Amino acid sequence: MTIRINLCFSSNYSSLKTLSIDGHFTFDDVHHAAKDFGNRFQLLPFAVLHPRSVSDIATTIKHIWQMGPHSQLTVAARGHGHSLQGQAQAHRGVVINMGSLQGPKMHVHSGNYSYVDVSGGELWINILHESLKYGLAPKSWTDYLHLTVGGTLSNAGISGQAFRYGPQISNVYQLEVVTGKGEVVNCSENQNGDLFHSVLGGLGQFGIITRARISLEPAPDMVKWIKVLYSDFTTFTRDQELLIYAESTFDYIEGFVIINRTGLLNNWRWDNRTSAVIPEEDIFYLVAFLSSAVPSSTGTDGLEHILNQNRRILEFCGTARLGFKQYLPHYTTQEEWQAHFGPQWEVFVQRKSAYDPLAILAPGQRIFQKAIPFS
Ligand SMILES: Cc1cc2nc3c(=O)[nH]c(=O)nc-3n(C[C@H](O)[C@H](O)[C@H](O)COP(=O)(O)OP(=O)(O)OC[C@H]3O[C@@H](n4cnc5c(N)ncnc54)[C@H](O)[C@@H]3O)c2cc1C
Known part of the structure; x- marks a missing residue:
């Protein structure tokens, strides 16, 4: 068994090592990529790719795609690693x-139709x-x-403006995506529209977002x-509901409940063709x-307590038959994912x-397993 793993390791190592790319791989210093904001999952990768170009990403994914279902190698884009449950590992x-x-x-384009073209790894603060x-x-x-742009567009990107403008995924004109077969595809509403809508809110399952054209408006003084x-x-x-329906009210509406916080969204400008x-x-x-x-002085595990509370809230919603969806969803079985997507599950699987038939991309979401046929 040990010998098999070692053989696998050395063939993966030598095959990635020989790829002709502008950037580089690291094989030793990979611990950073096994951490995220949630600090609950630490899954060590085999290698980290530091791409300098889109073609580095395409070459790597195409290579893994060509290795076929027998190679265990998968690929995860890591934006700023602010996932909570290992989704970028x-x-x-x-x-x-x-x-x-x-x-x-x-590149900012100003005029009647203003937008900015950015890399998928760009931070919103820089934009x-x-x-x-x-x-x-x-x-x-x-x-x-x-x-990052790629990280939030893979979920939805929501805040107190979503009731008026829609989430961030409703404010994108165009994407450049590398699919699970290593193809670089430009997509928008009118060009490769299915891929465009799949990737938006797609939890990283259908392609790596390498560039995005984001809609802009005049900033208030x-x-x-x-x-x-x-x-x-x-x-x-x-x-709150009056304010989101009324015209010419506020651009941003959010509510705080004592120490916790709620914000209001409605489905205004929500695009059902996306994966969210x-x-x-x-x-x-x-x-x-x-x-x-925070670690407690009584020795009780504070994190376990919070996770238990979360579970109880979700159970309550289920028992009370309240319509709810988890944002930044995390499930461990495919049945749970199926229930999460409901009628949209079939489209998600298609x-x-x-776009990623071998399930190479974003394994940390735990939706599909490489080389196990979809059902
Ligand atoms: C402190 C904090 C505040 C937050 N506030 C908000 C908020 O106000 N509103 C909100 O909507 N969310 C919020 N989030 C959630 C956040 O949007 C998501 O966790 C998001 O995924 C984090 O972006 P990231 O760049 O760190 O992504 P990562 O954690 O690096 O990646 C997240 C997922 O996206 C995939 N991914 C990353 N980059 C790409 C890419 N270029 N192409 C394809 N897939 C990619 C990864 O593989 C992974 O599956 C917050 C999270 C934290 C920790």
């Missing part, structure tokens, strides 16, 4: 450090700084900006920020419990077999 696979991808410089030089800014944000305190929850939700799934109701809330696990 690849156990004994190749992790792509998207931050080292170099391409054409970030803000660059676009502000032109008096422009992206329309839809996340609250925290040290996240000043903002008015109004805080209102409620003691009655029903009045609070009634007012939402509850079926007309209006739904994003409820985020922003807690951190898209996987079209």
Whole structure:
């Protein structure tokens, strides 16, 4: 058994080593790629690719695709590693450090139809700084900006503007994607539309986003920020719902509940062709419990306690038959994933077999296993 693993190791090593790329692989110093923000999963990759060009990514994936289903190698793009459950990790696979991808410089196009062309590994904070030089800014944000374009577009990218502009995945004009077969494809609504919609909210399953064209609007010079305190929850939700329906109100609406926080979303400008799934109701809330696990002096495992609370909340929603979806979903069985996607599961599987038939990409999401046929 040991000999087989060693043989596998040495053949993977020599085959990756001989690839002709502009960047480089590291094989020893890979521990960083086995960590993420959640600090719960540590899956050591076989190698880390530091690409300098899109072609480095395409060459690597094509090579692994050509090795066929018998090679265990998988590939995960790592944006800023702010996943909570190992989603950007690849156990004994190749992790792509998207931050080292170099391409054409970030390019802001101003005019009636303003946009910025960025690398998939770019941080939103850098996009803000660059676009502000032109008096422009992206329309839809996340609250925290040290996240990458590829990382948030693989989920949805949501914040207090989503009720008006849609999530970030509704504010993208064009993508460059490397599929699970190593093909580099440009896509948009009108060009390779199915791949475009698959990748948006696609949990990294259908391709690596190497470039994106993000929609911009004039940045306001000043903002008015109004805080209102409620003691009655029903009045609070009634007012929030009034504000999101009314024209010419606010651009950003968010609510805080004592130490926790909720924000309101509705399905305004939500595009059902993307891979992201939402509850079926007309209006739904994003409820985020922003807690951190601090080691307790009593010796109780703080993290386990929080995870248990999360489980109980989800169980309650299930028992009370409340329509809900997990954002940044994490499941361990394919049955659970099937239930998460509901009627969209079939389309998700079809898209996987079209764009990544060997299930090489984003193994850390634990949706498909390499070389196990989809059902
Ligand atoms: C402190 C904090 C604040 C947050 N705030 C918000 C918020 O306000 N709104 C919100 O919507 N989310 C928020 N998130 C969640 C965040 O959007 C996701 O965790 C996101 O995936 C993190 O981006 P990242 O660049 O770190 O991605 P990573 O963790 O590196 O990757 C996430 C997933 O995307 C895949 N991926 C990464 N890059 C690419 C690419 N270029 N192409 C294809 N797939 C790729 C990875 O393989 C992995 O499966 C927050 C998370 C944290 C930790």
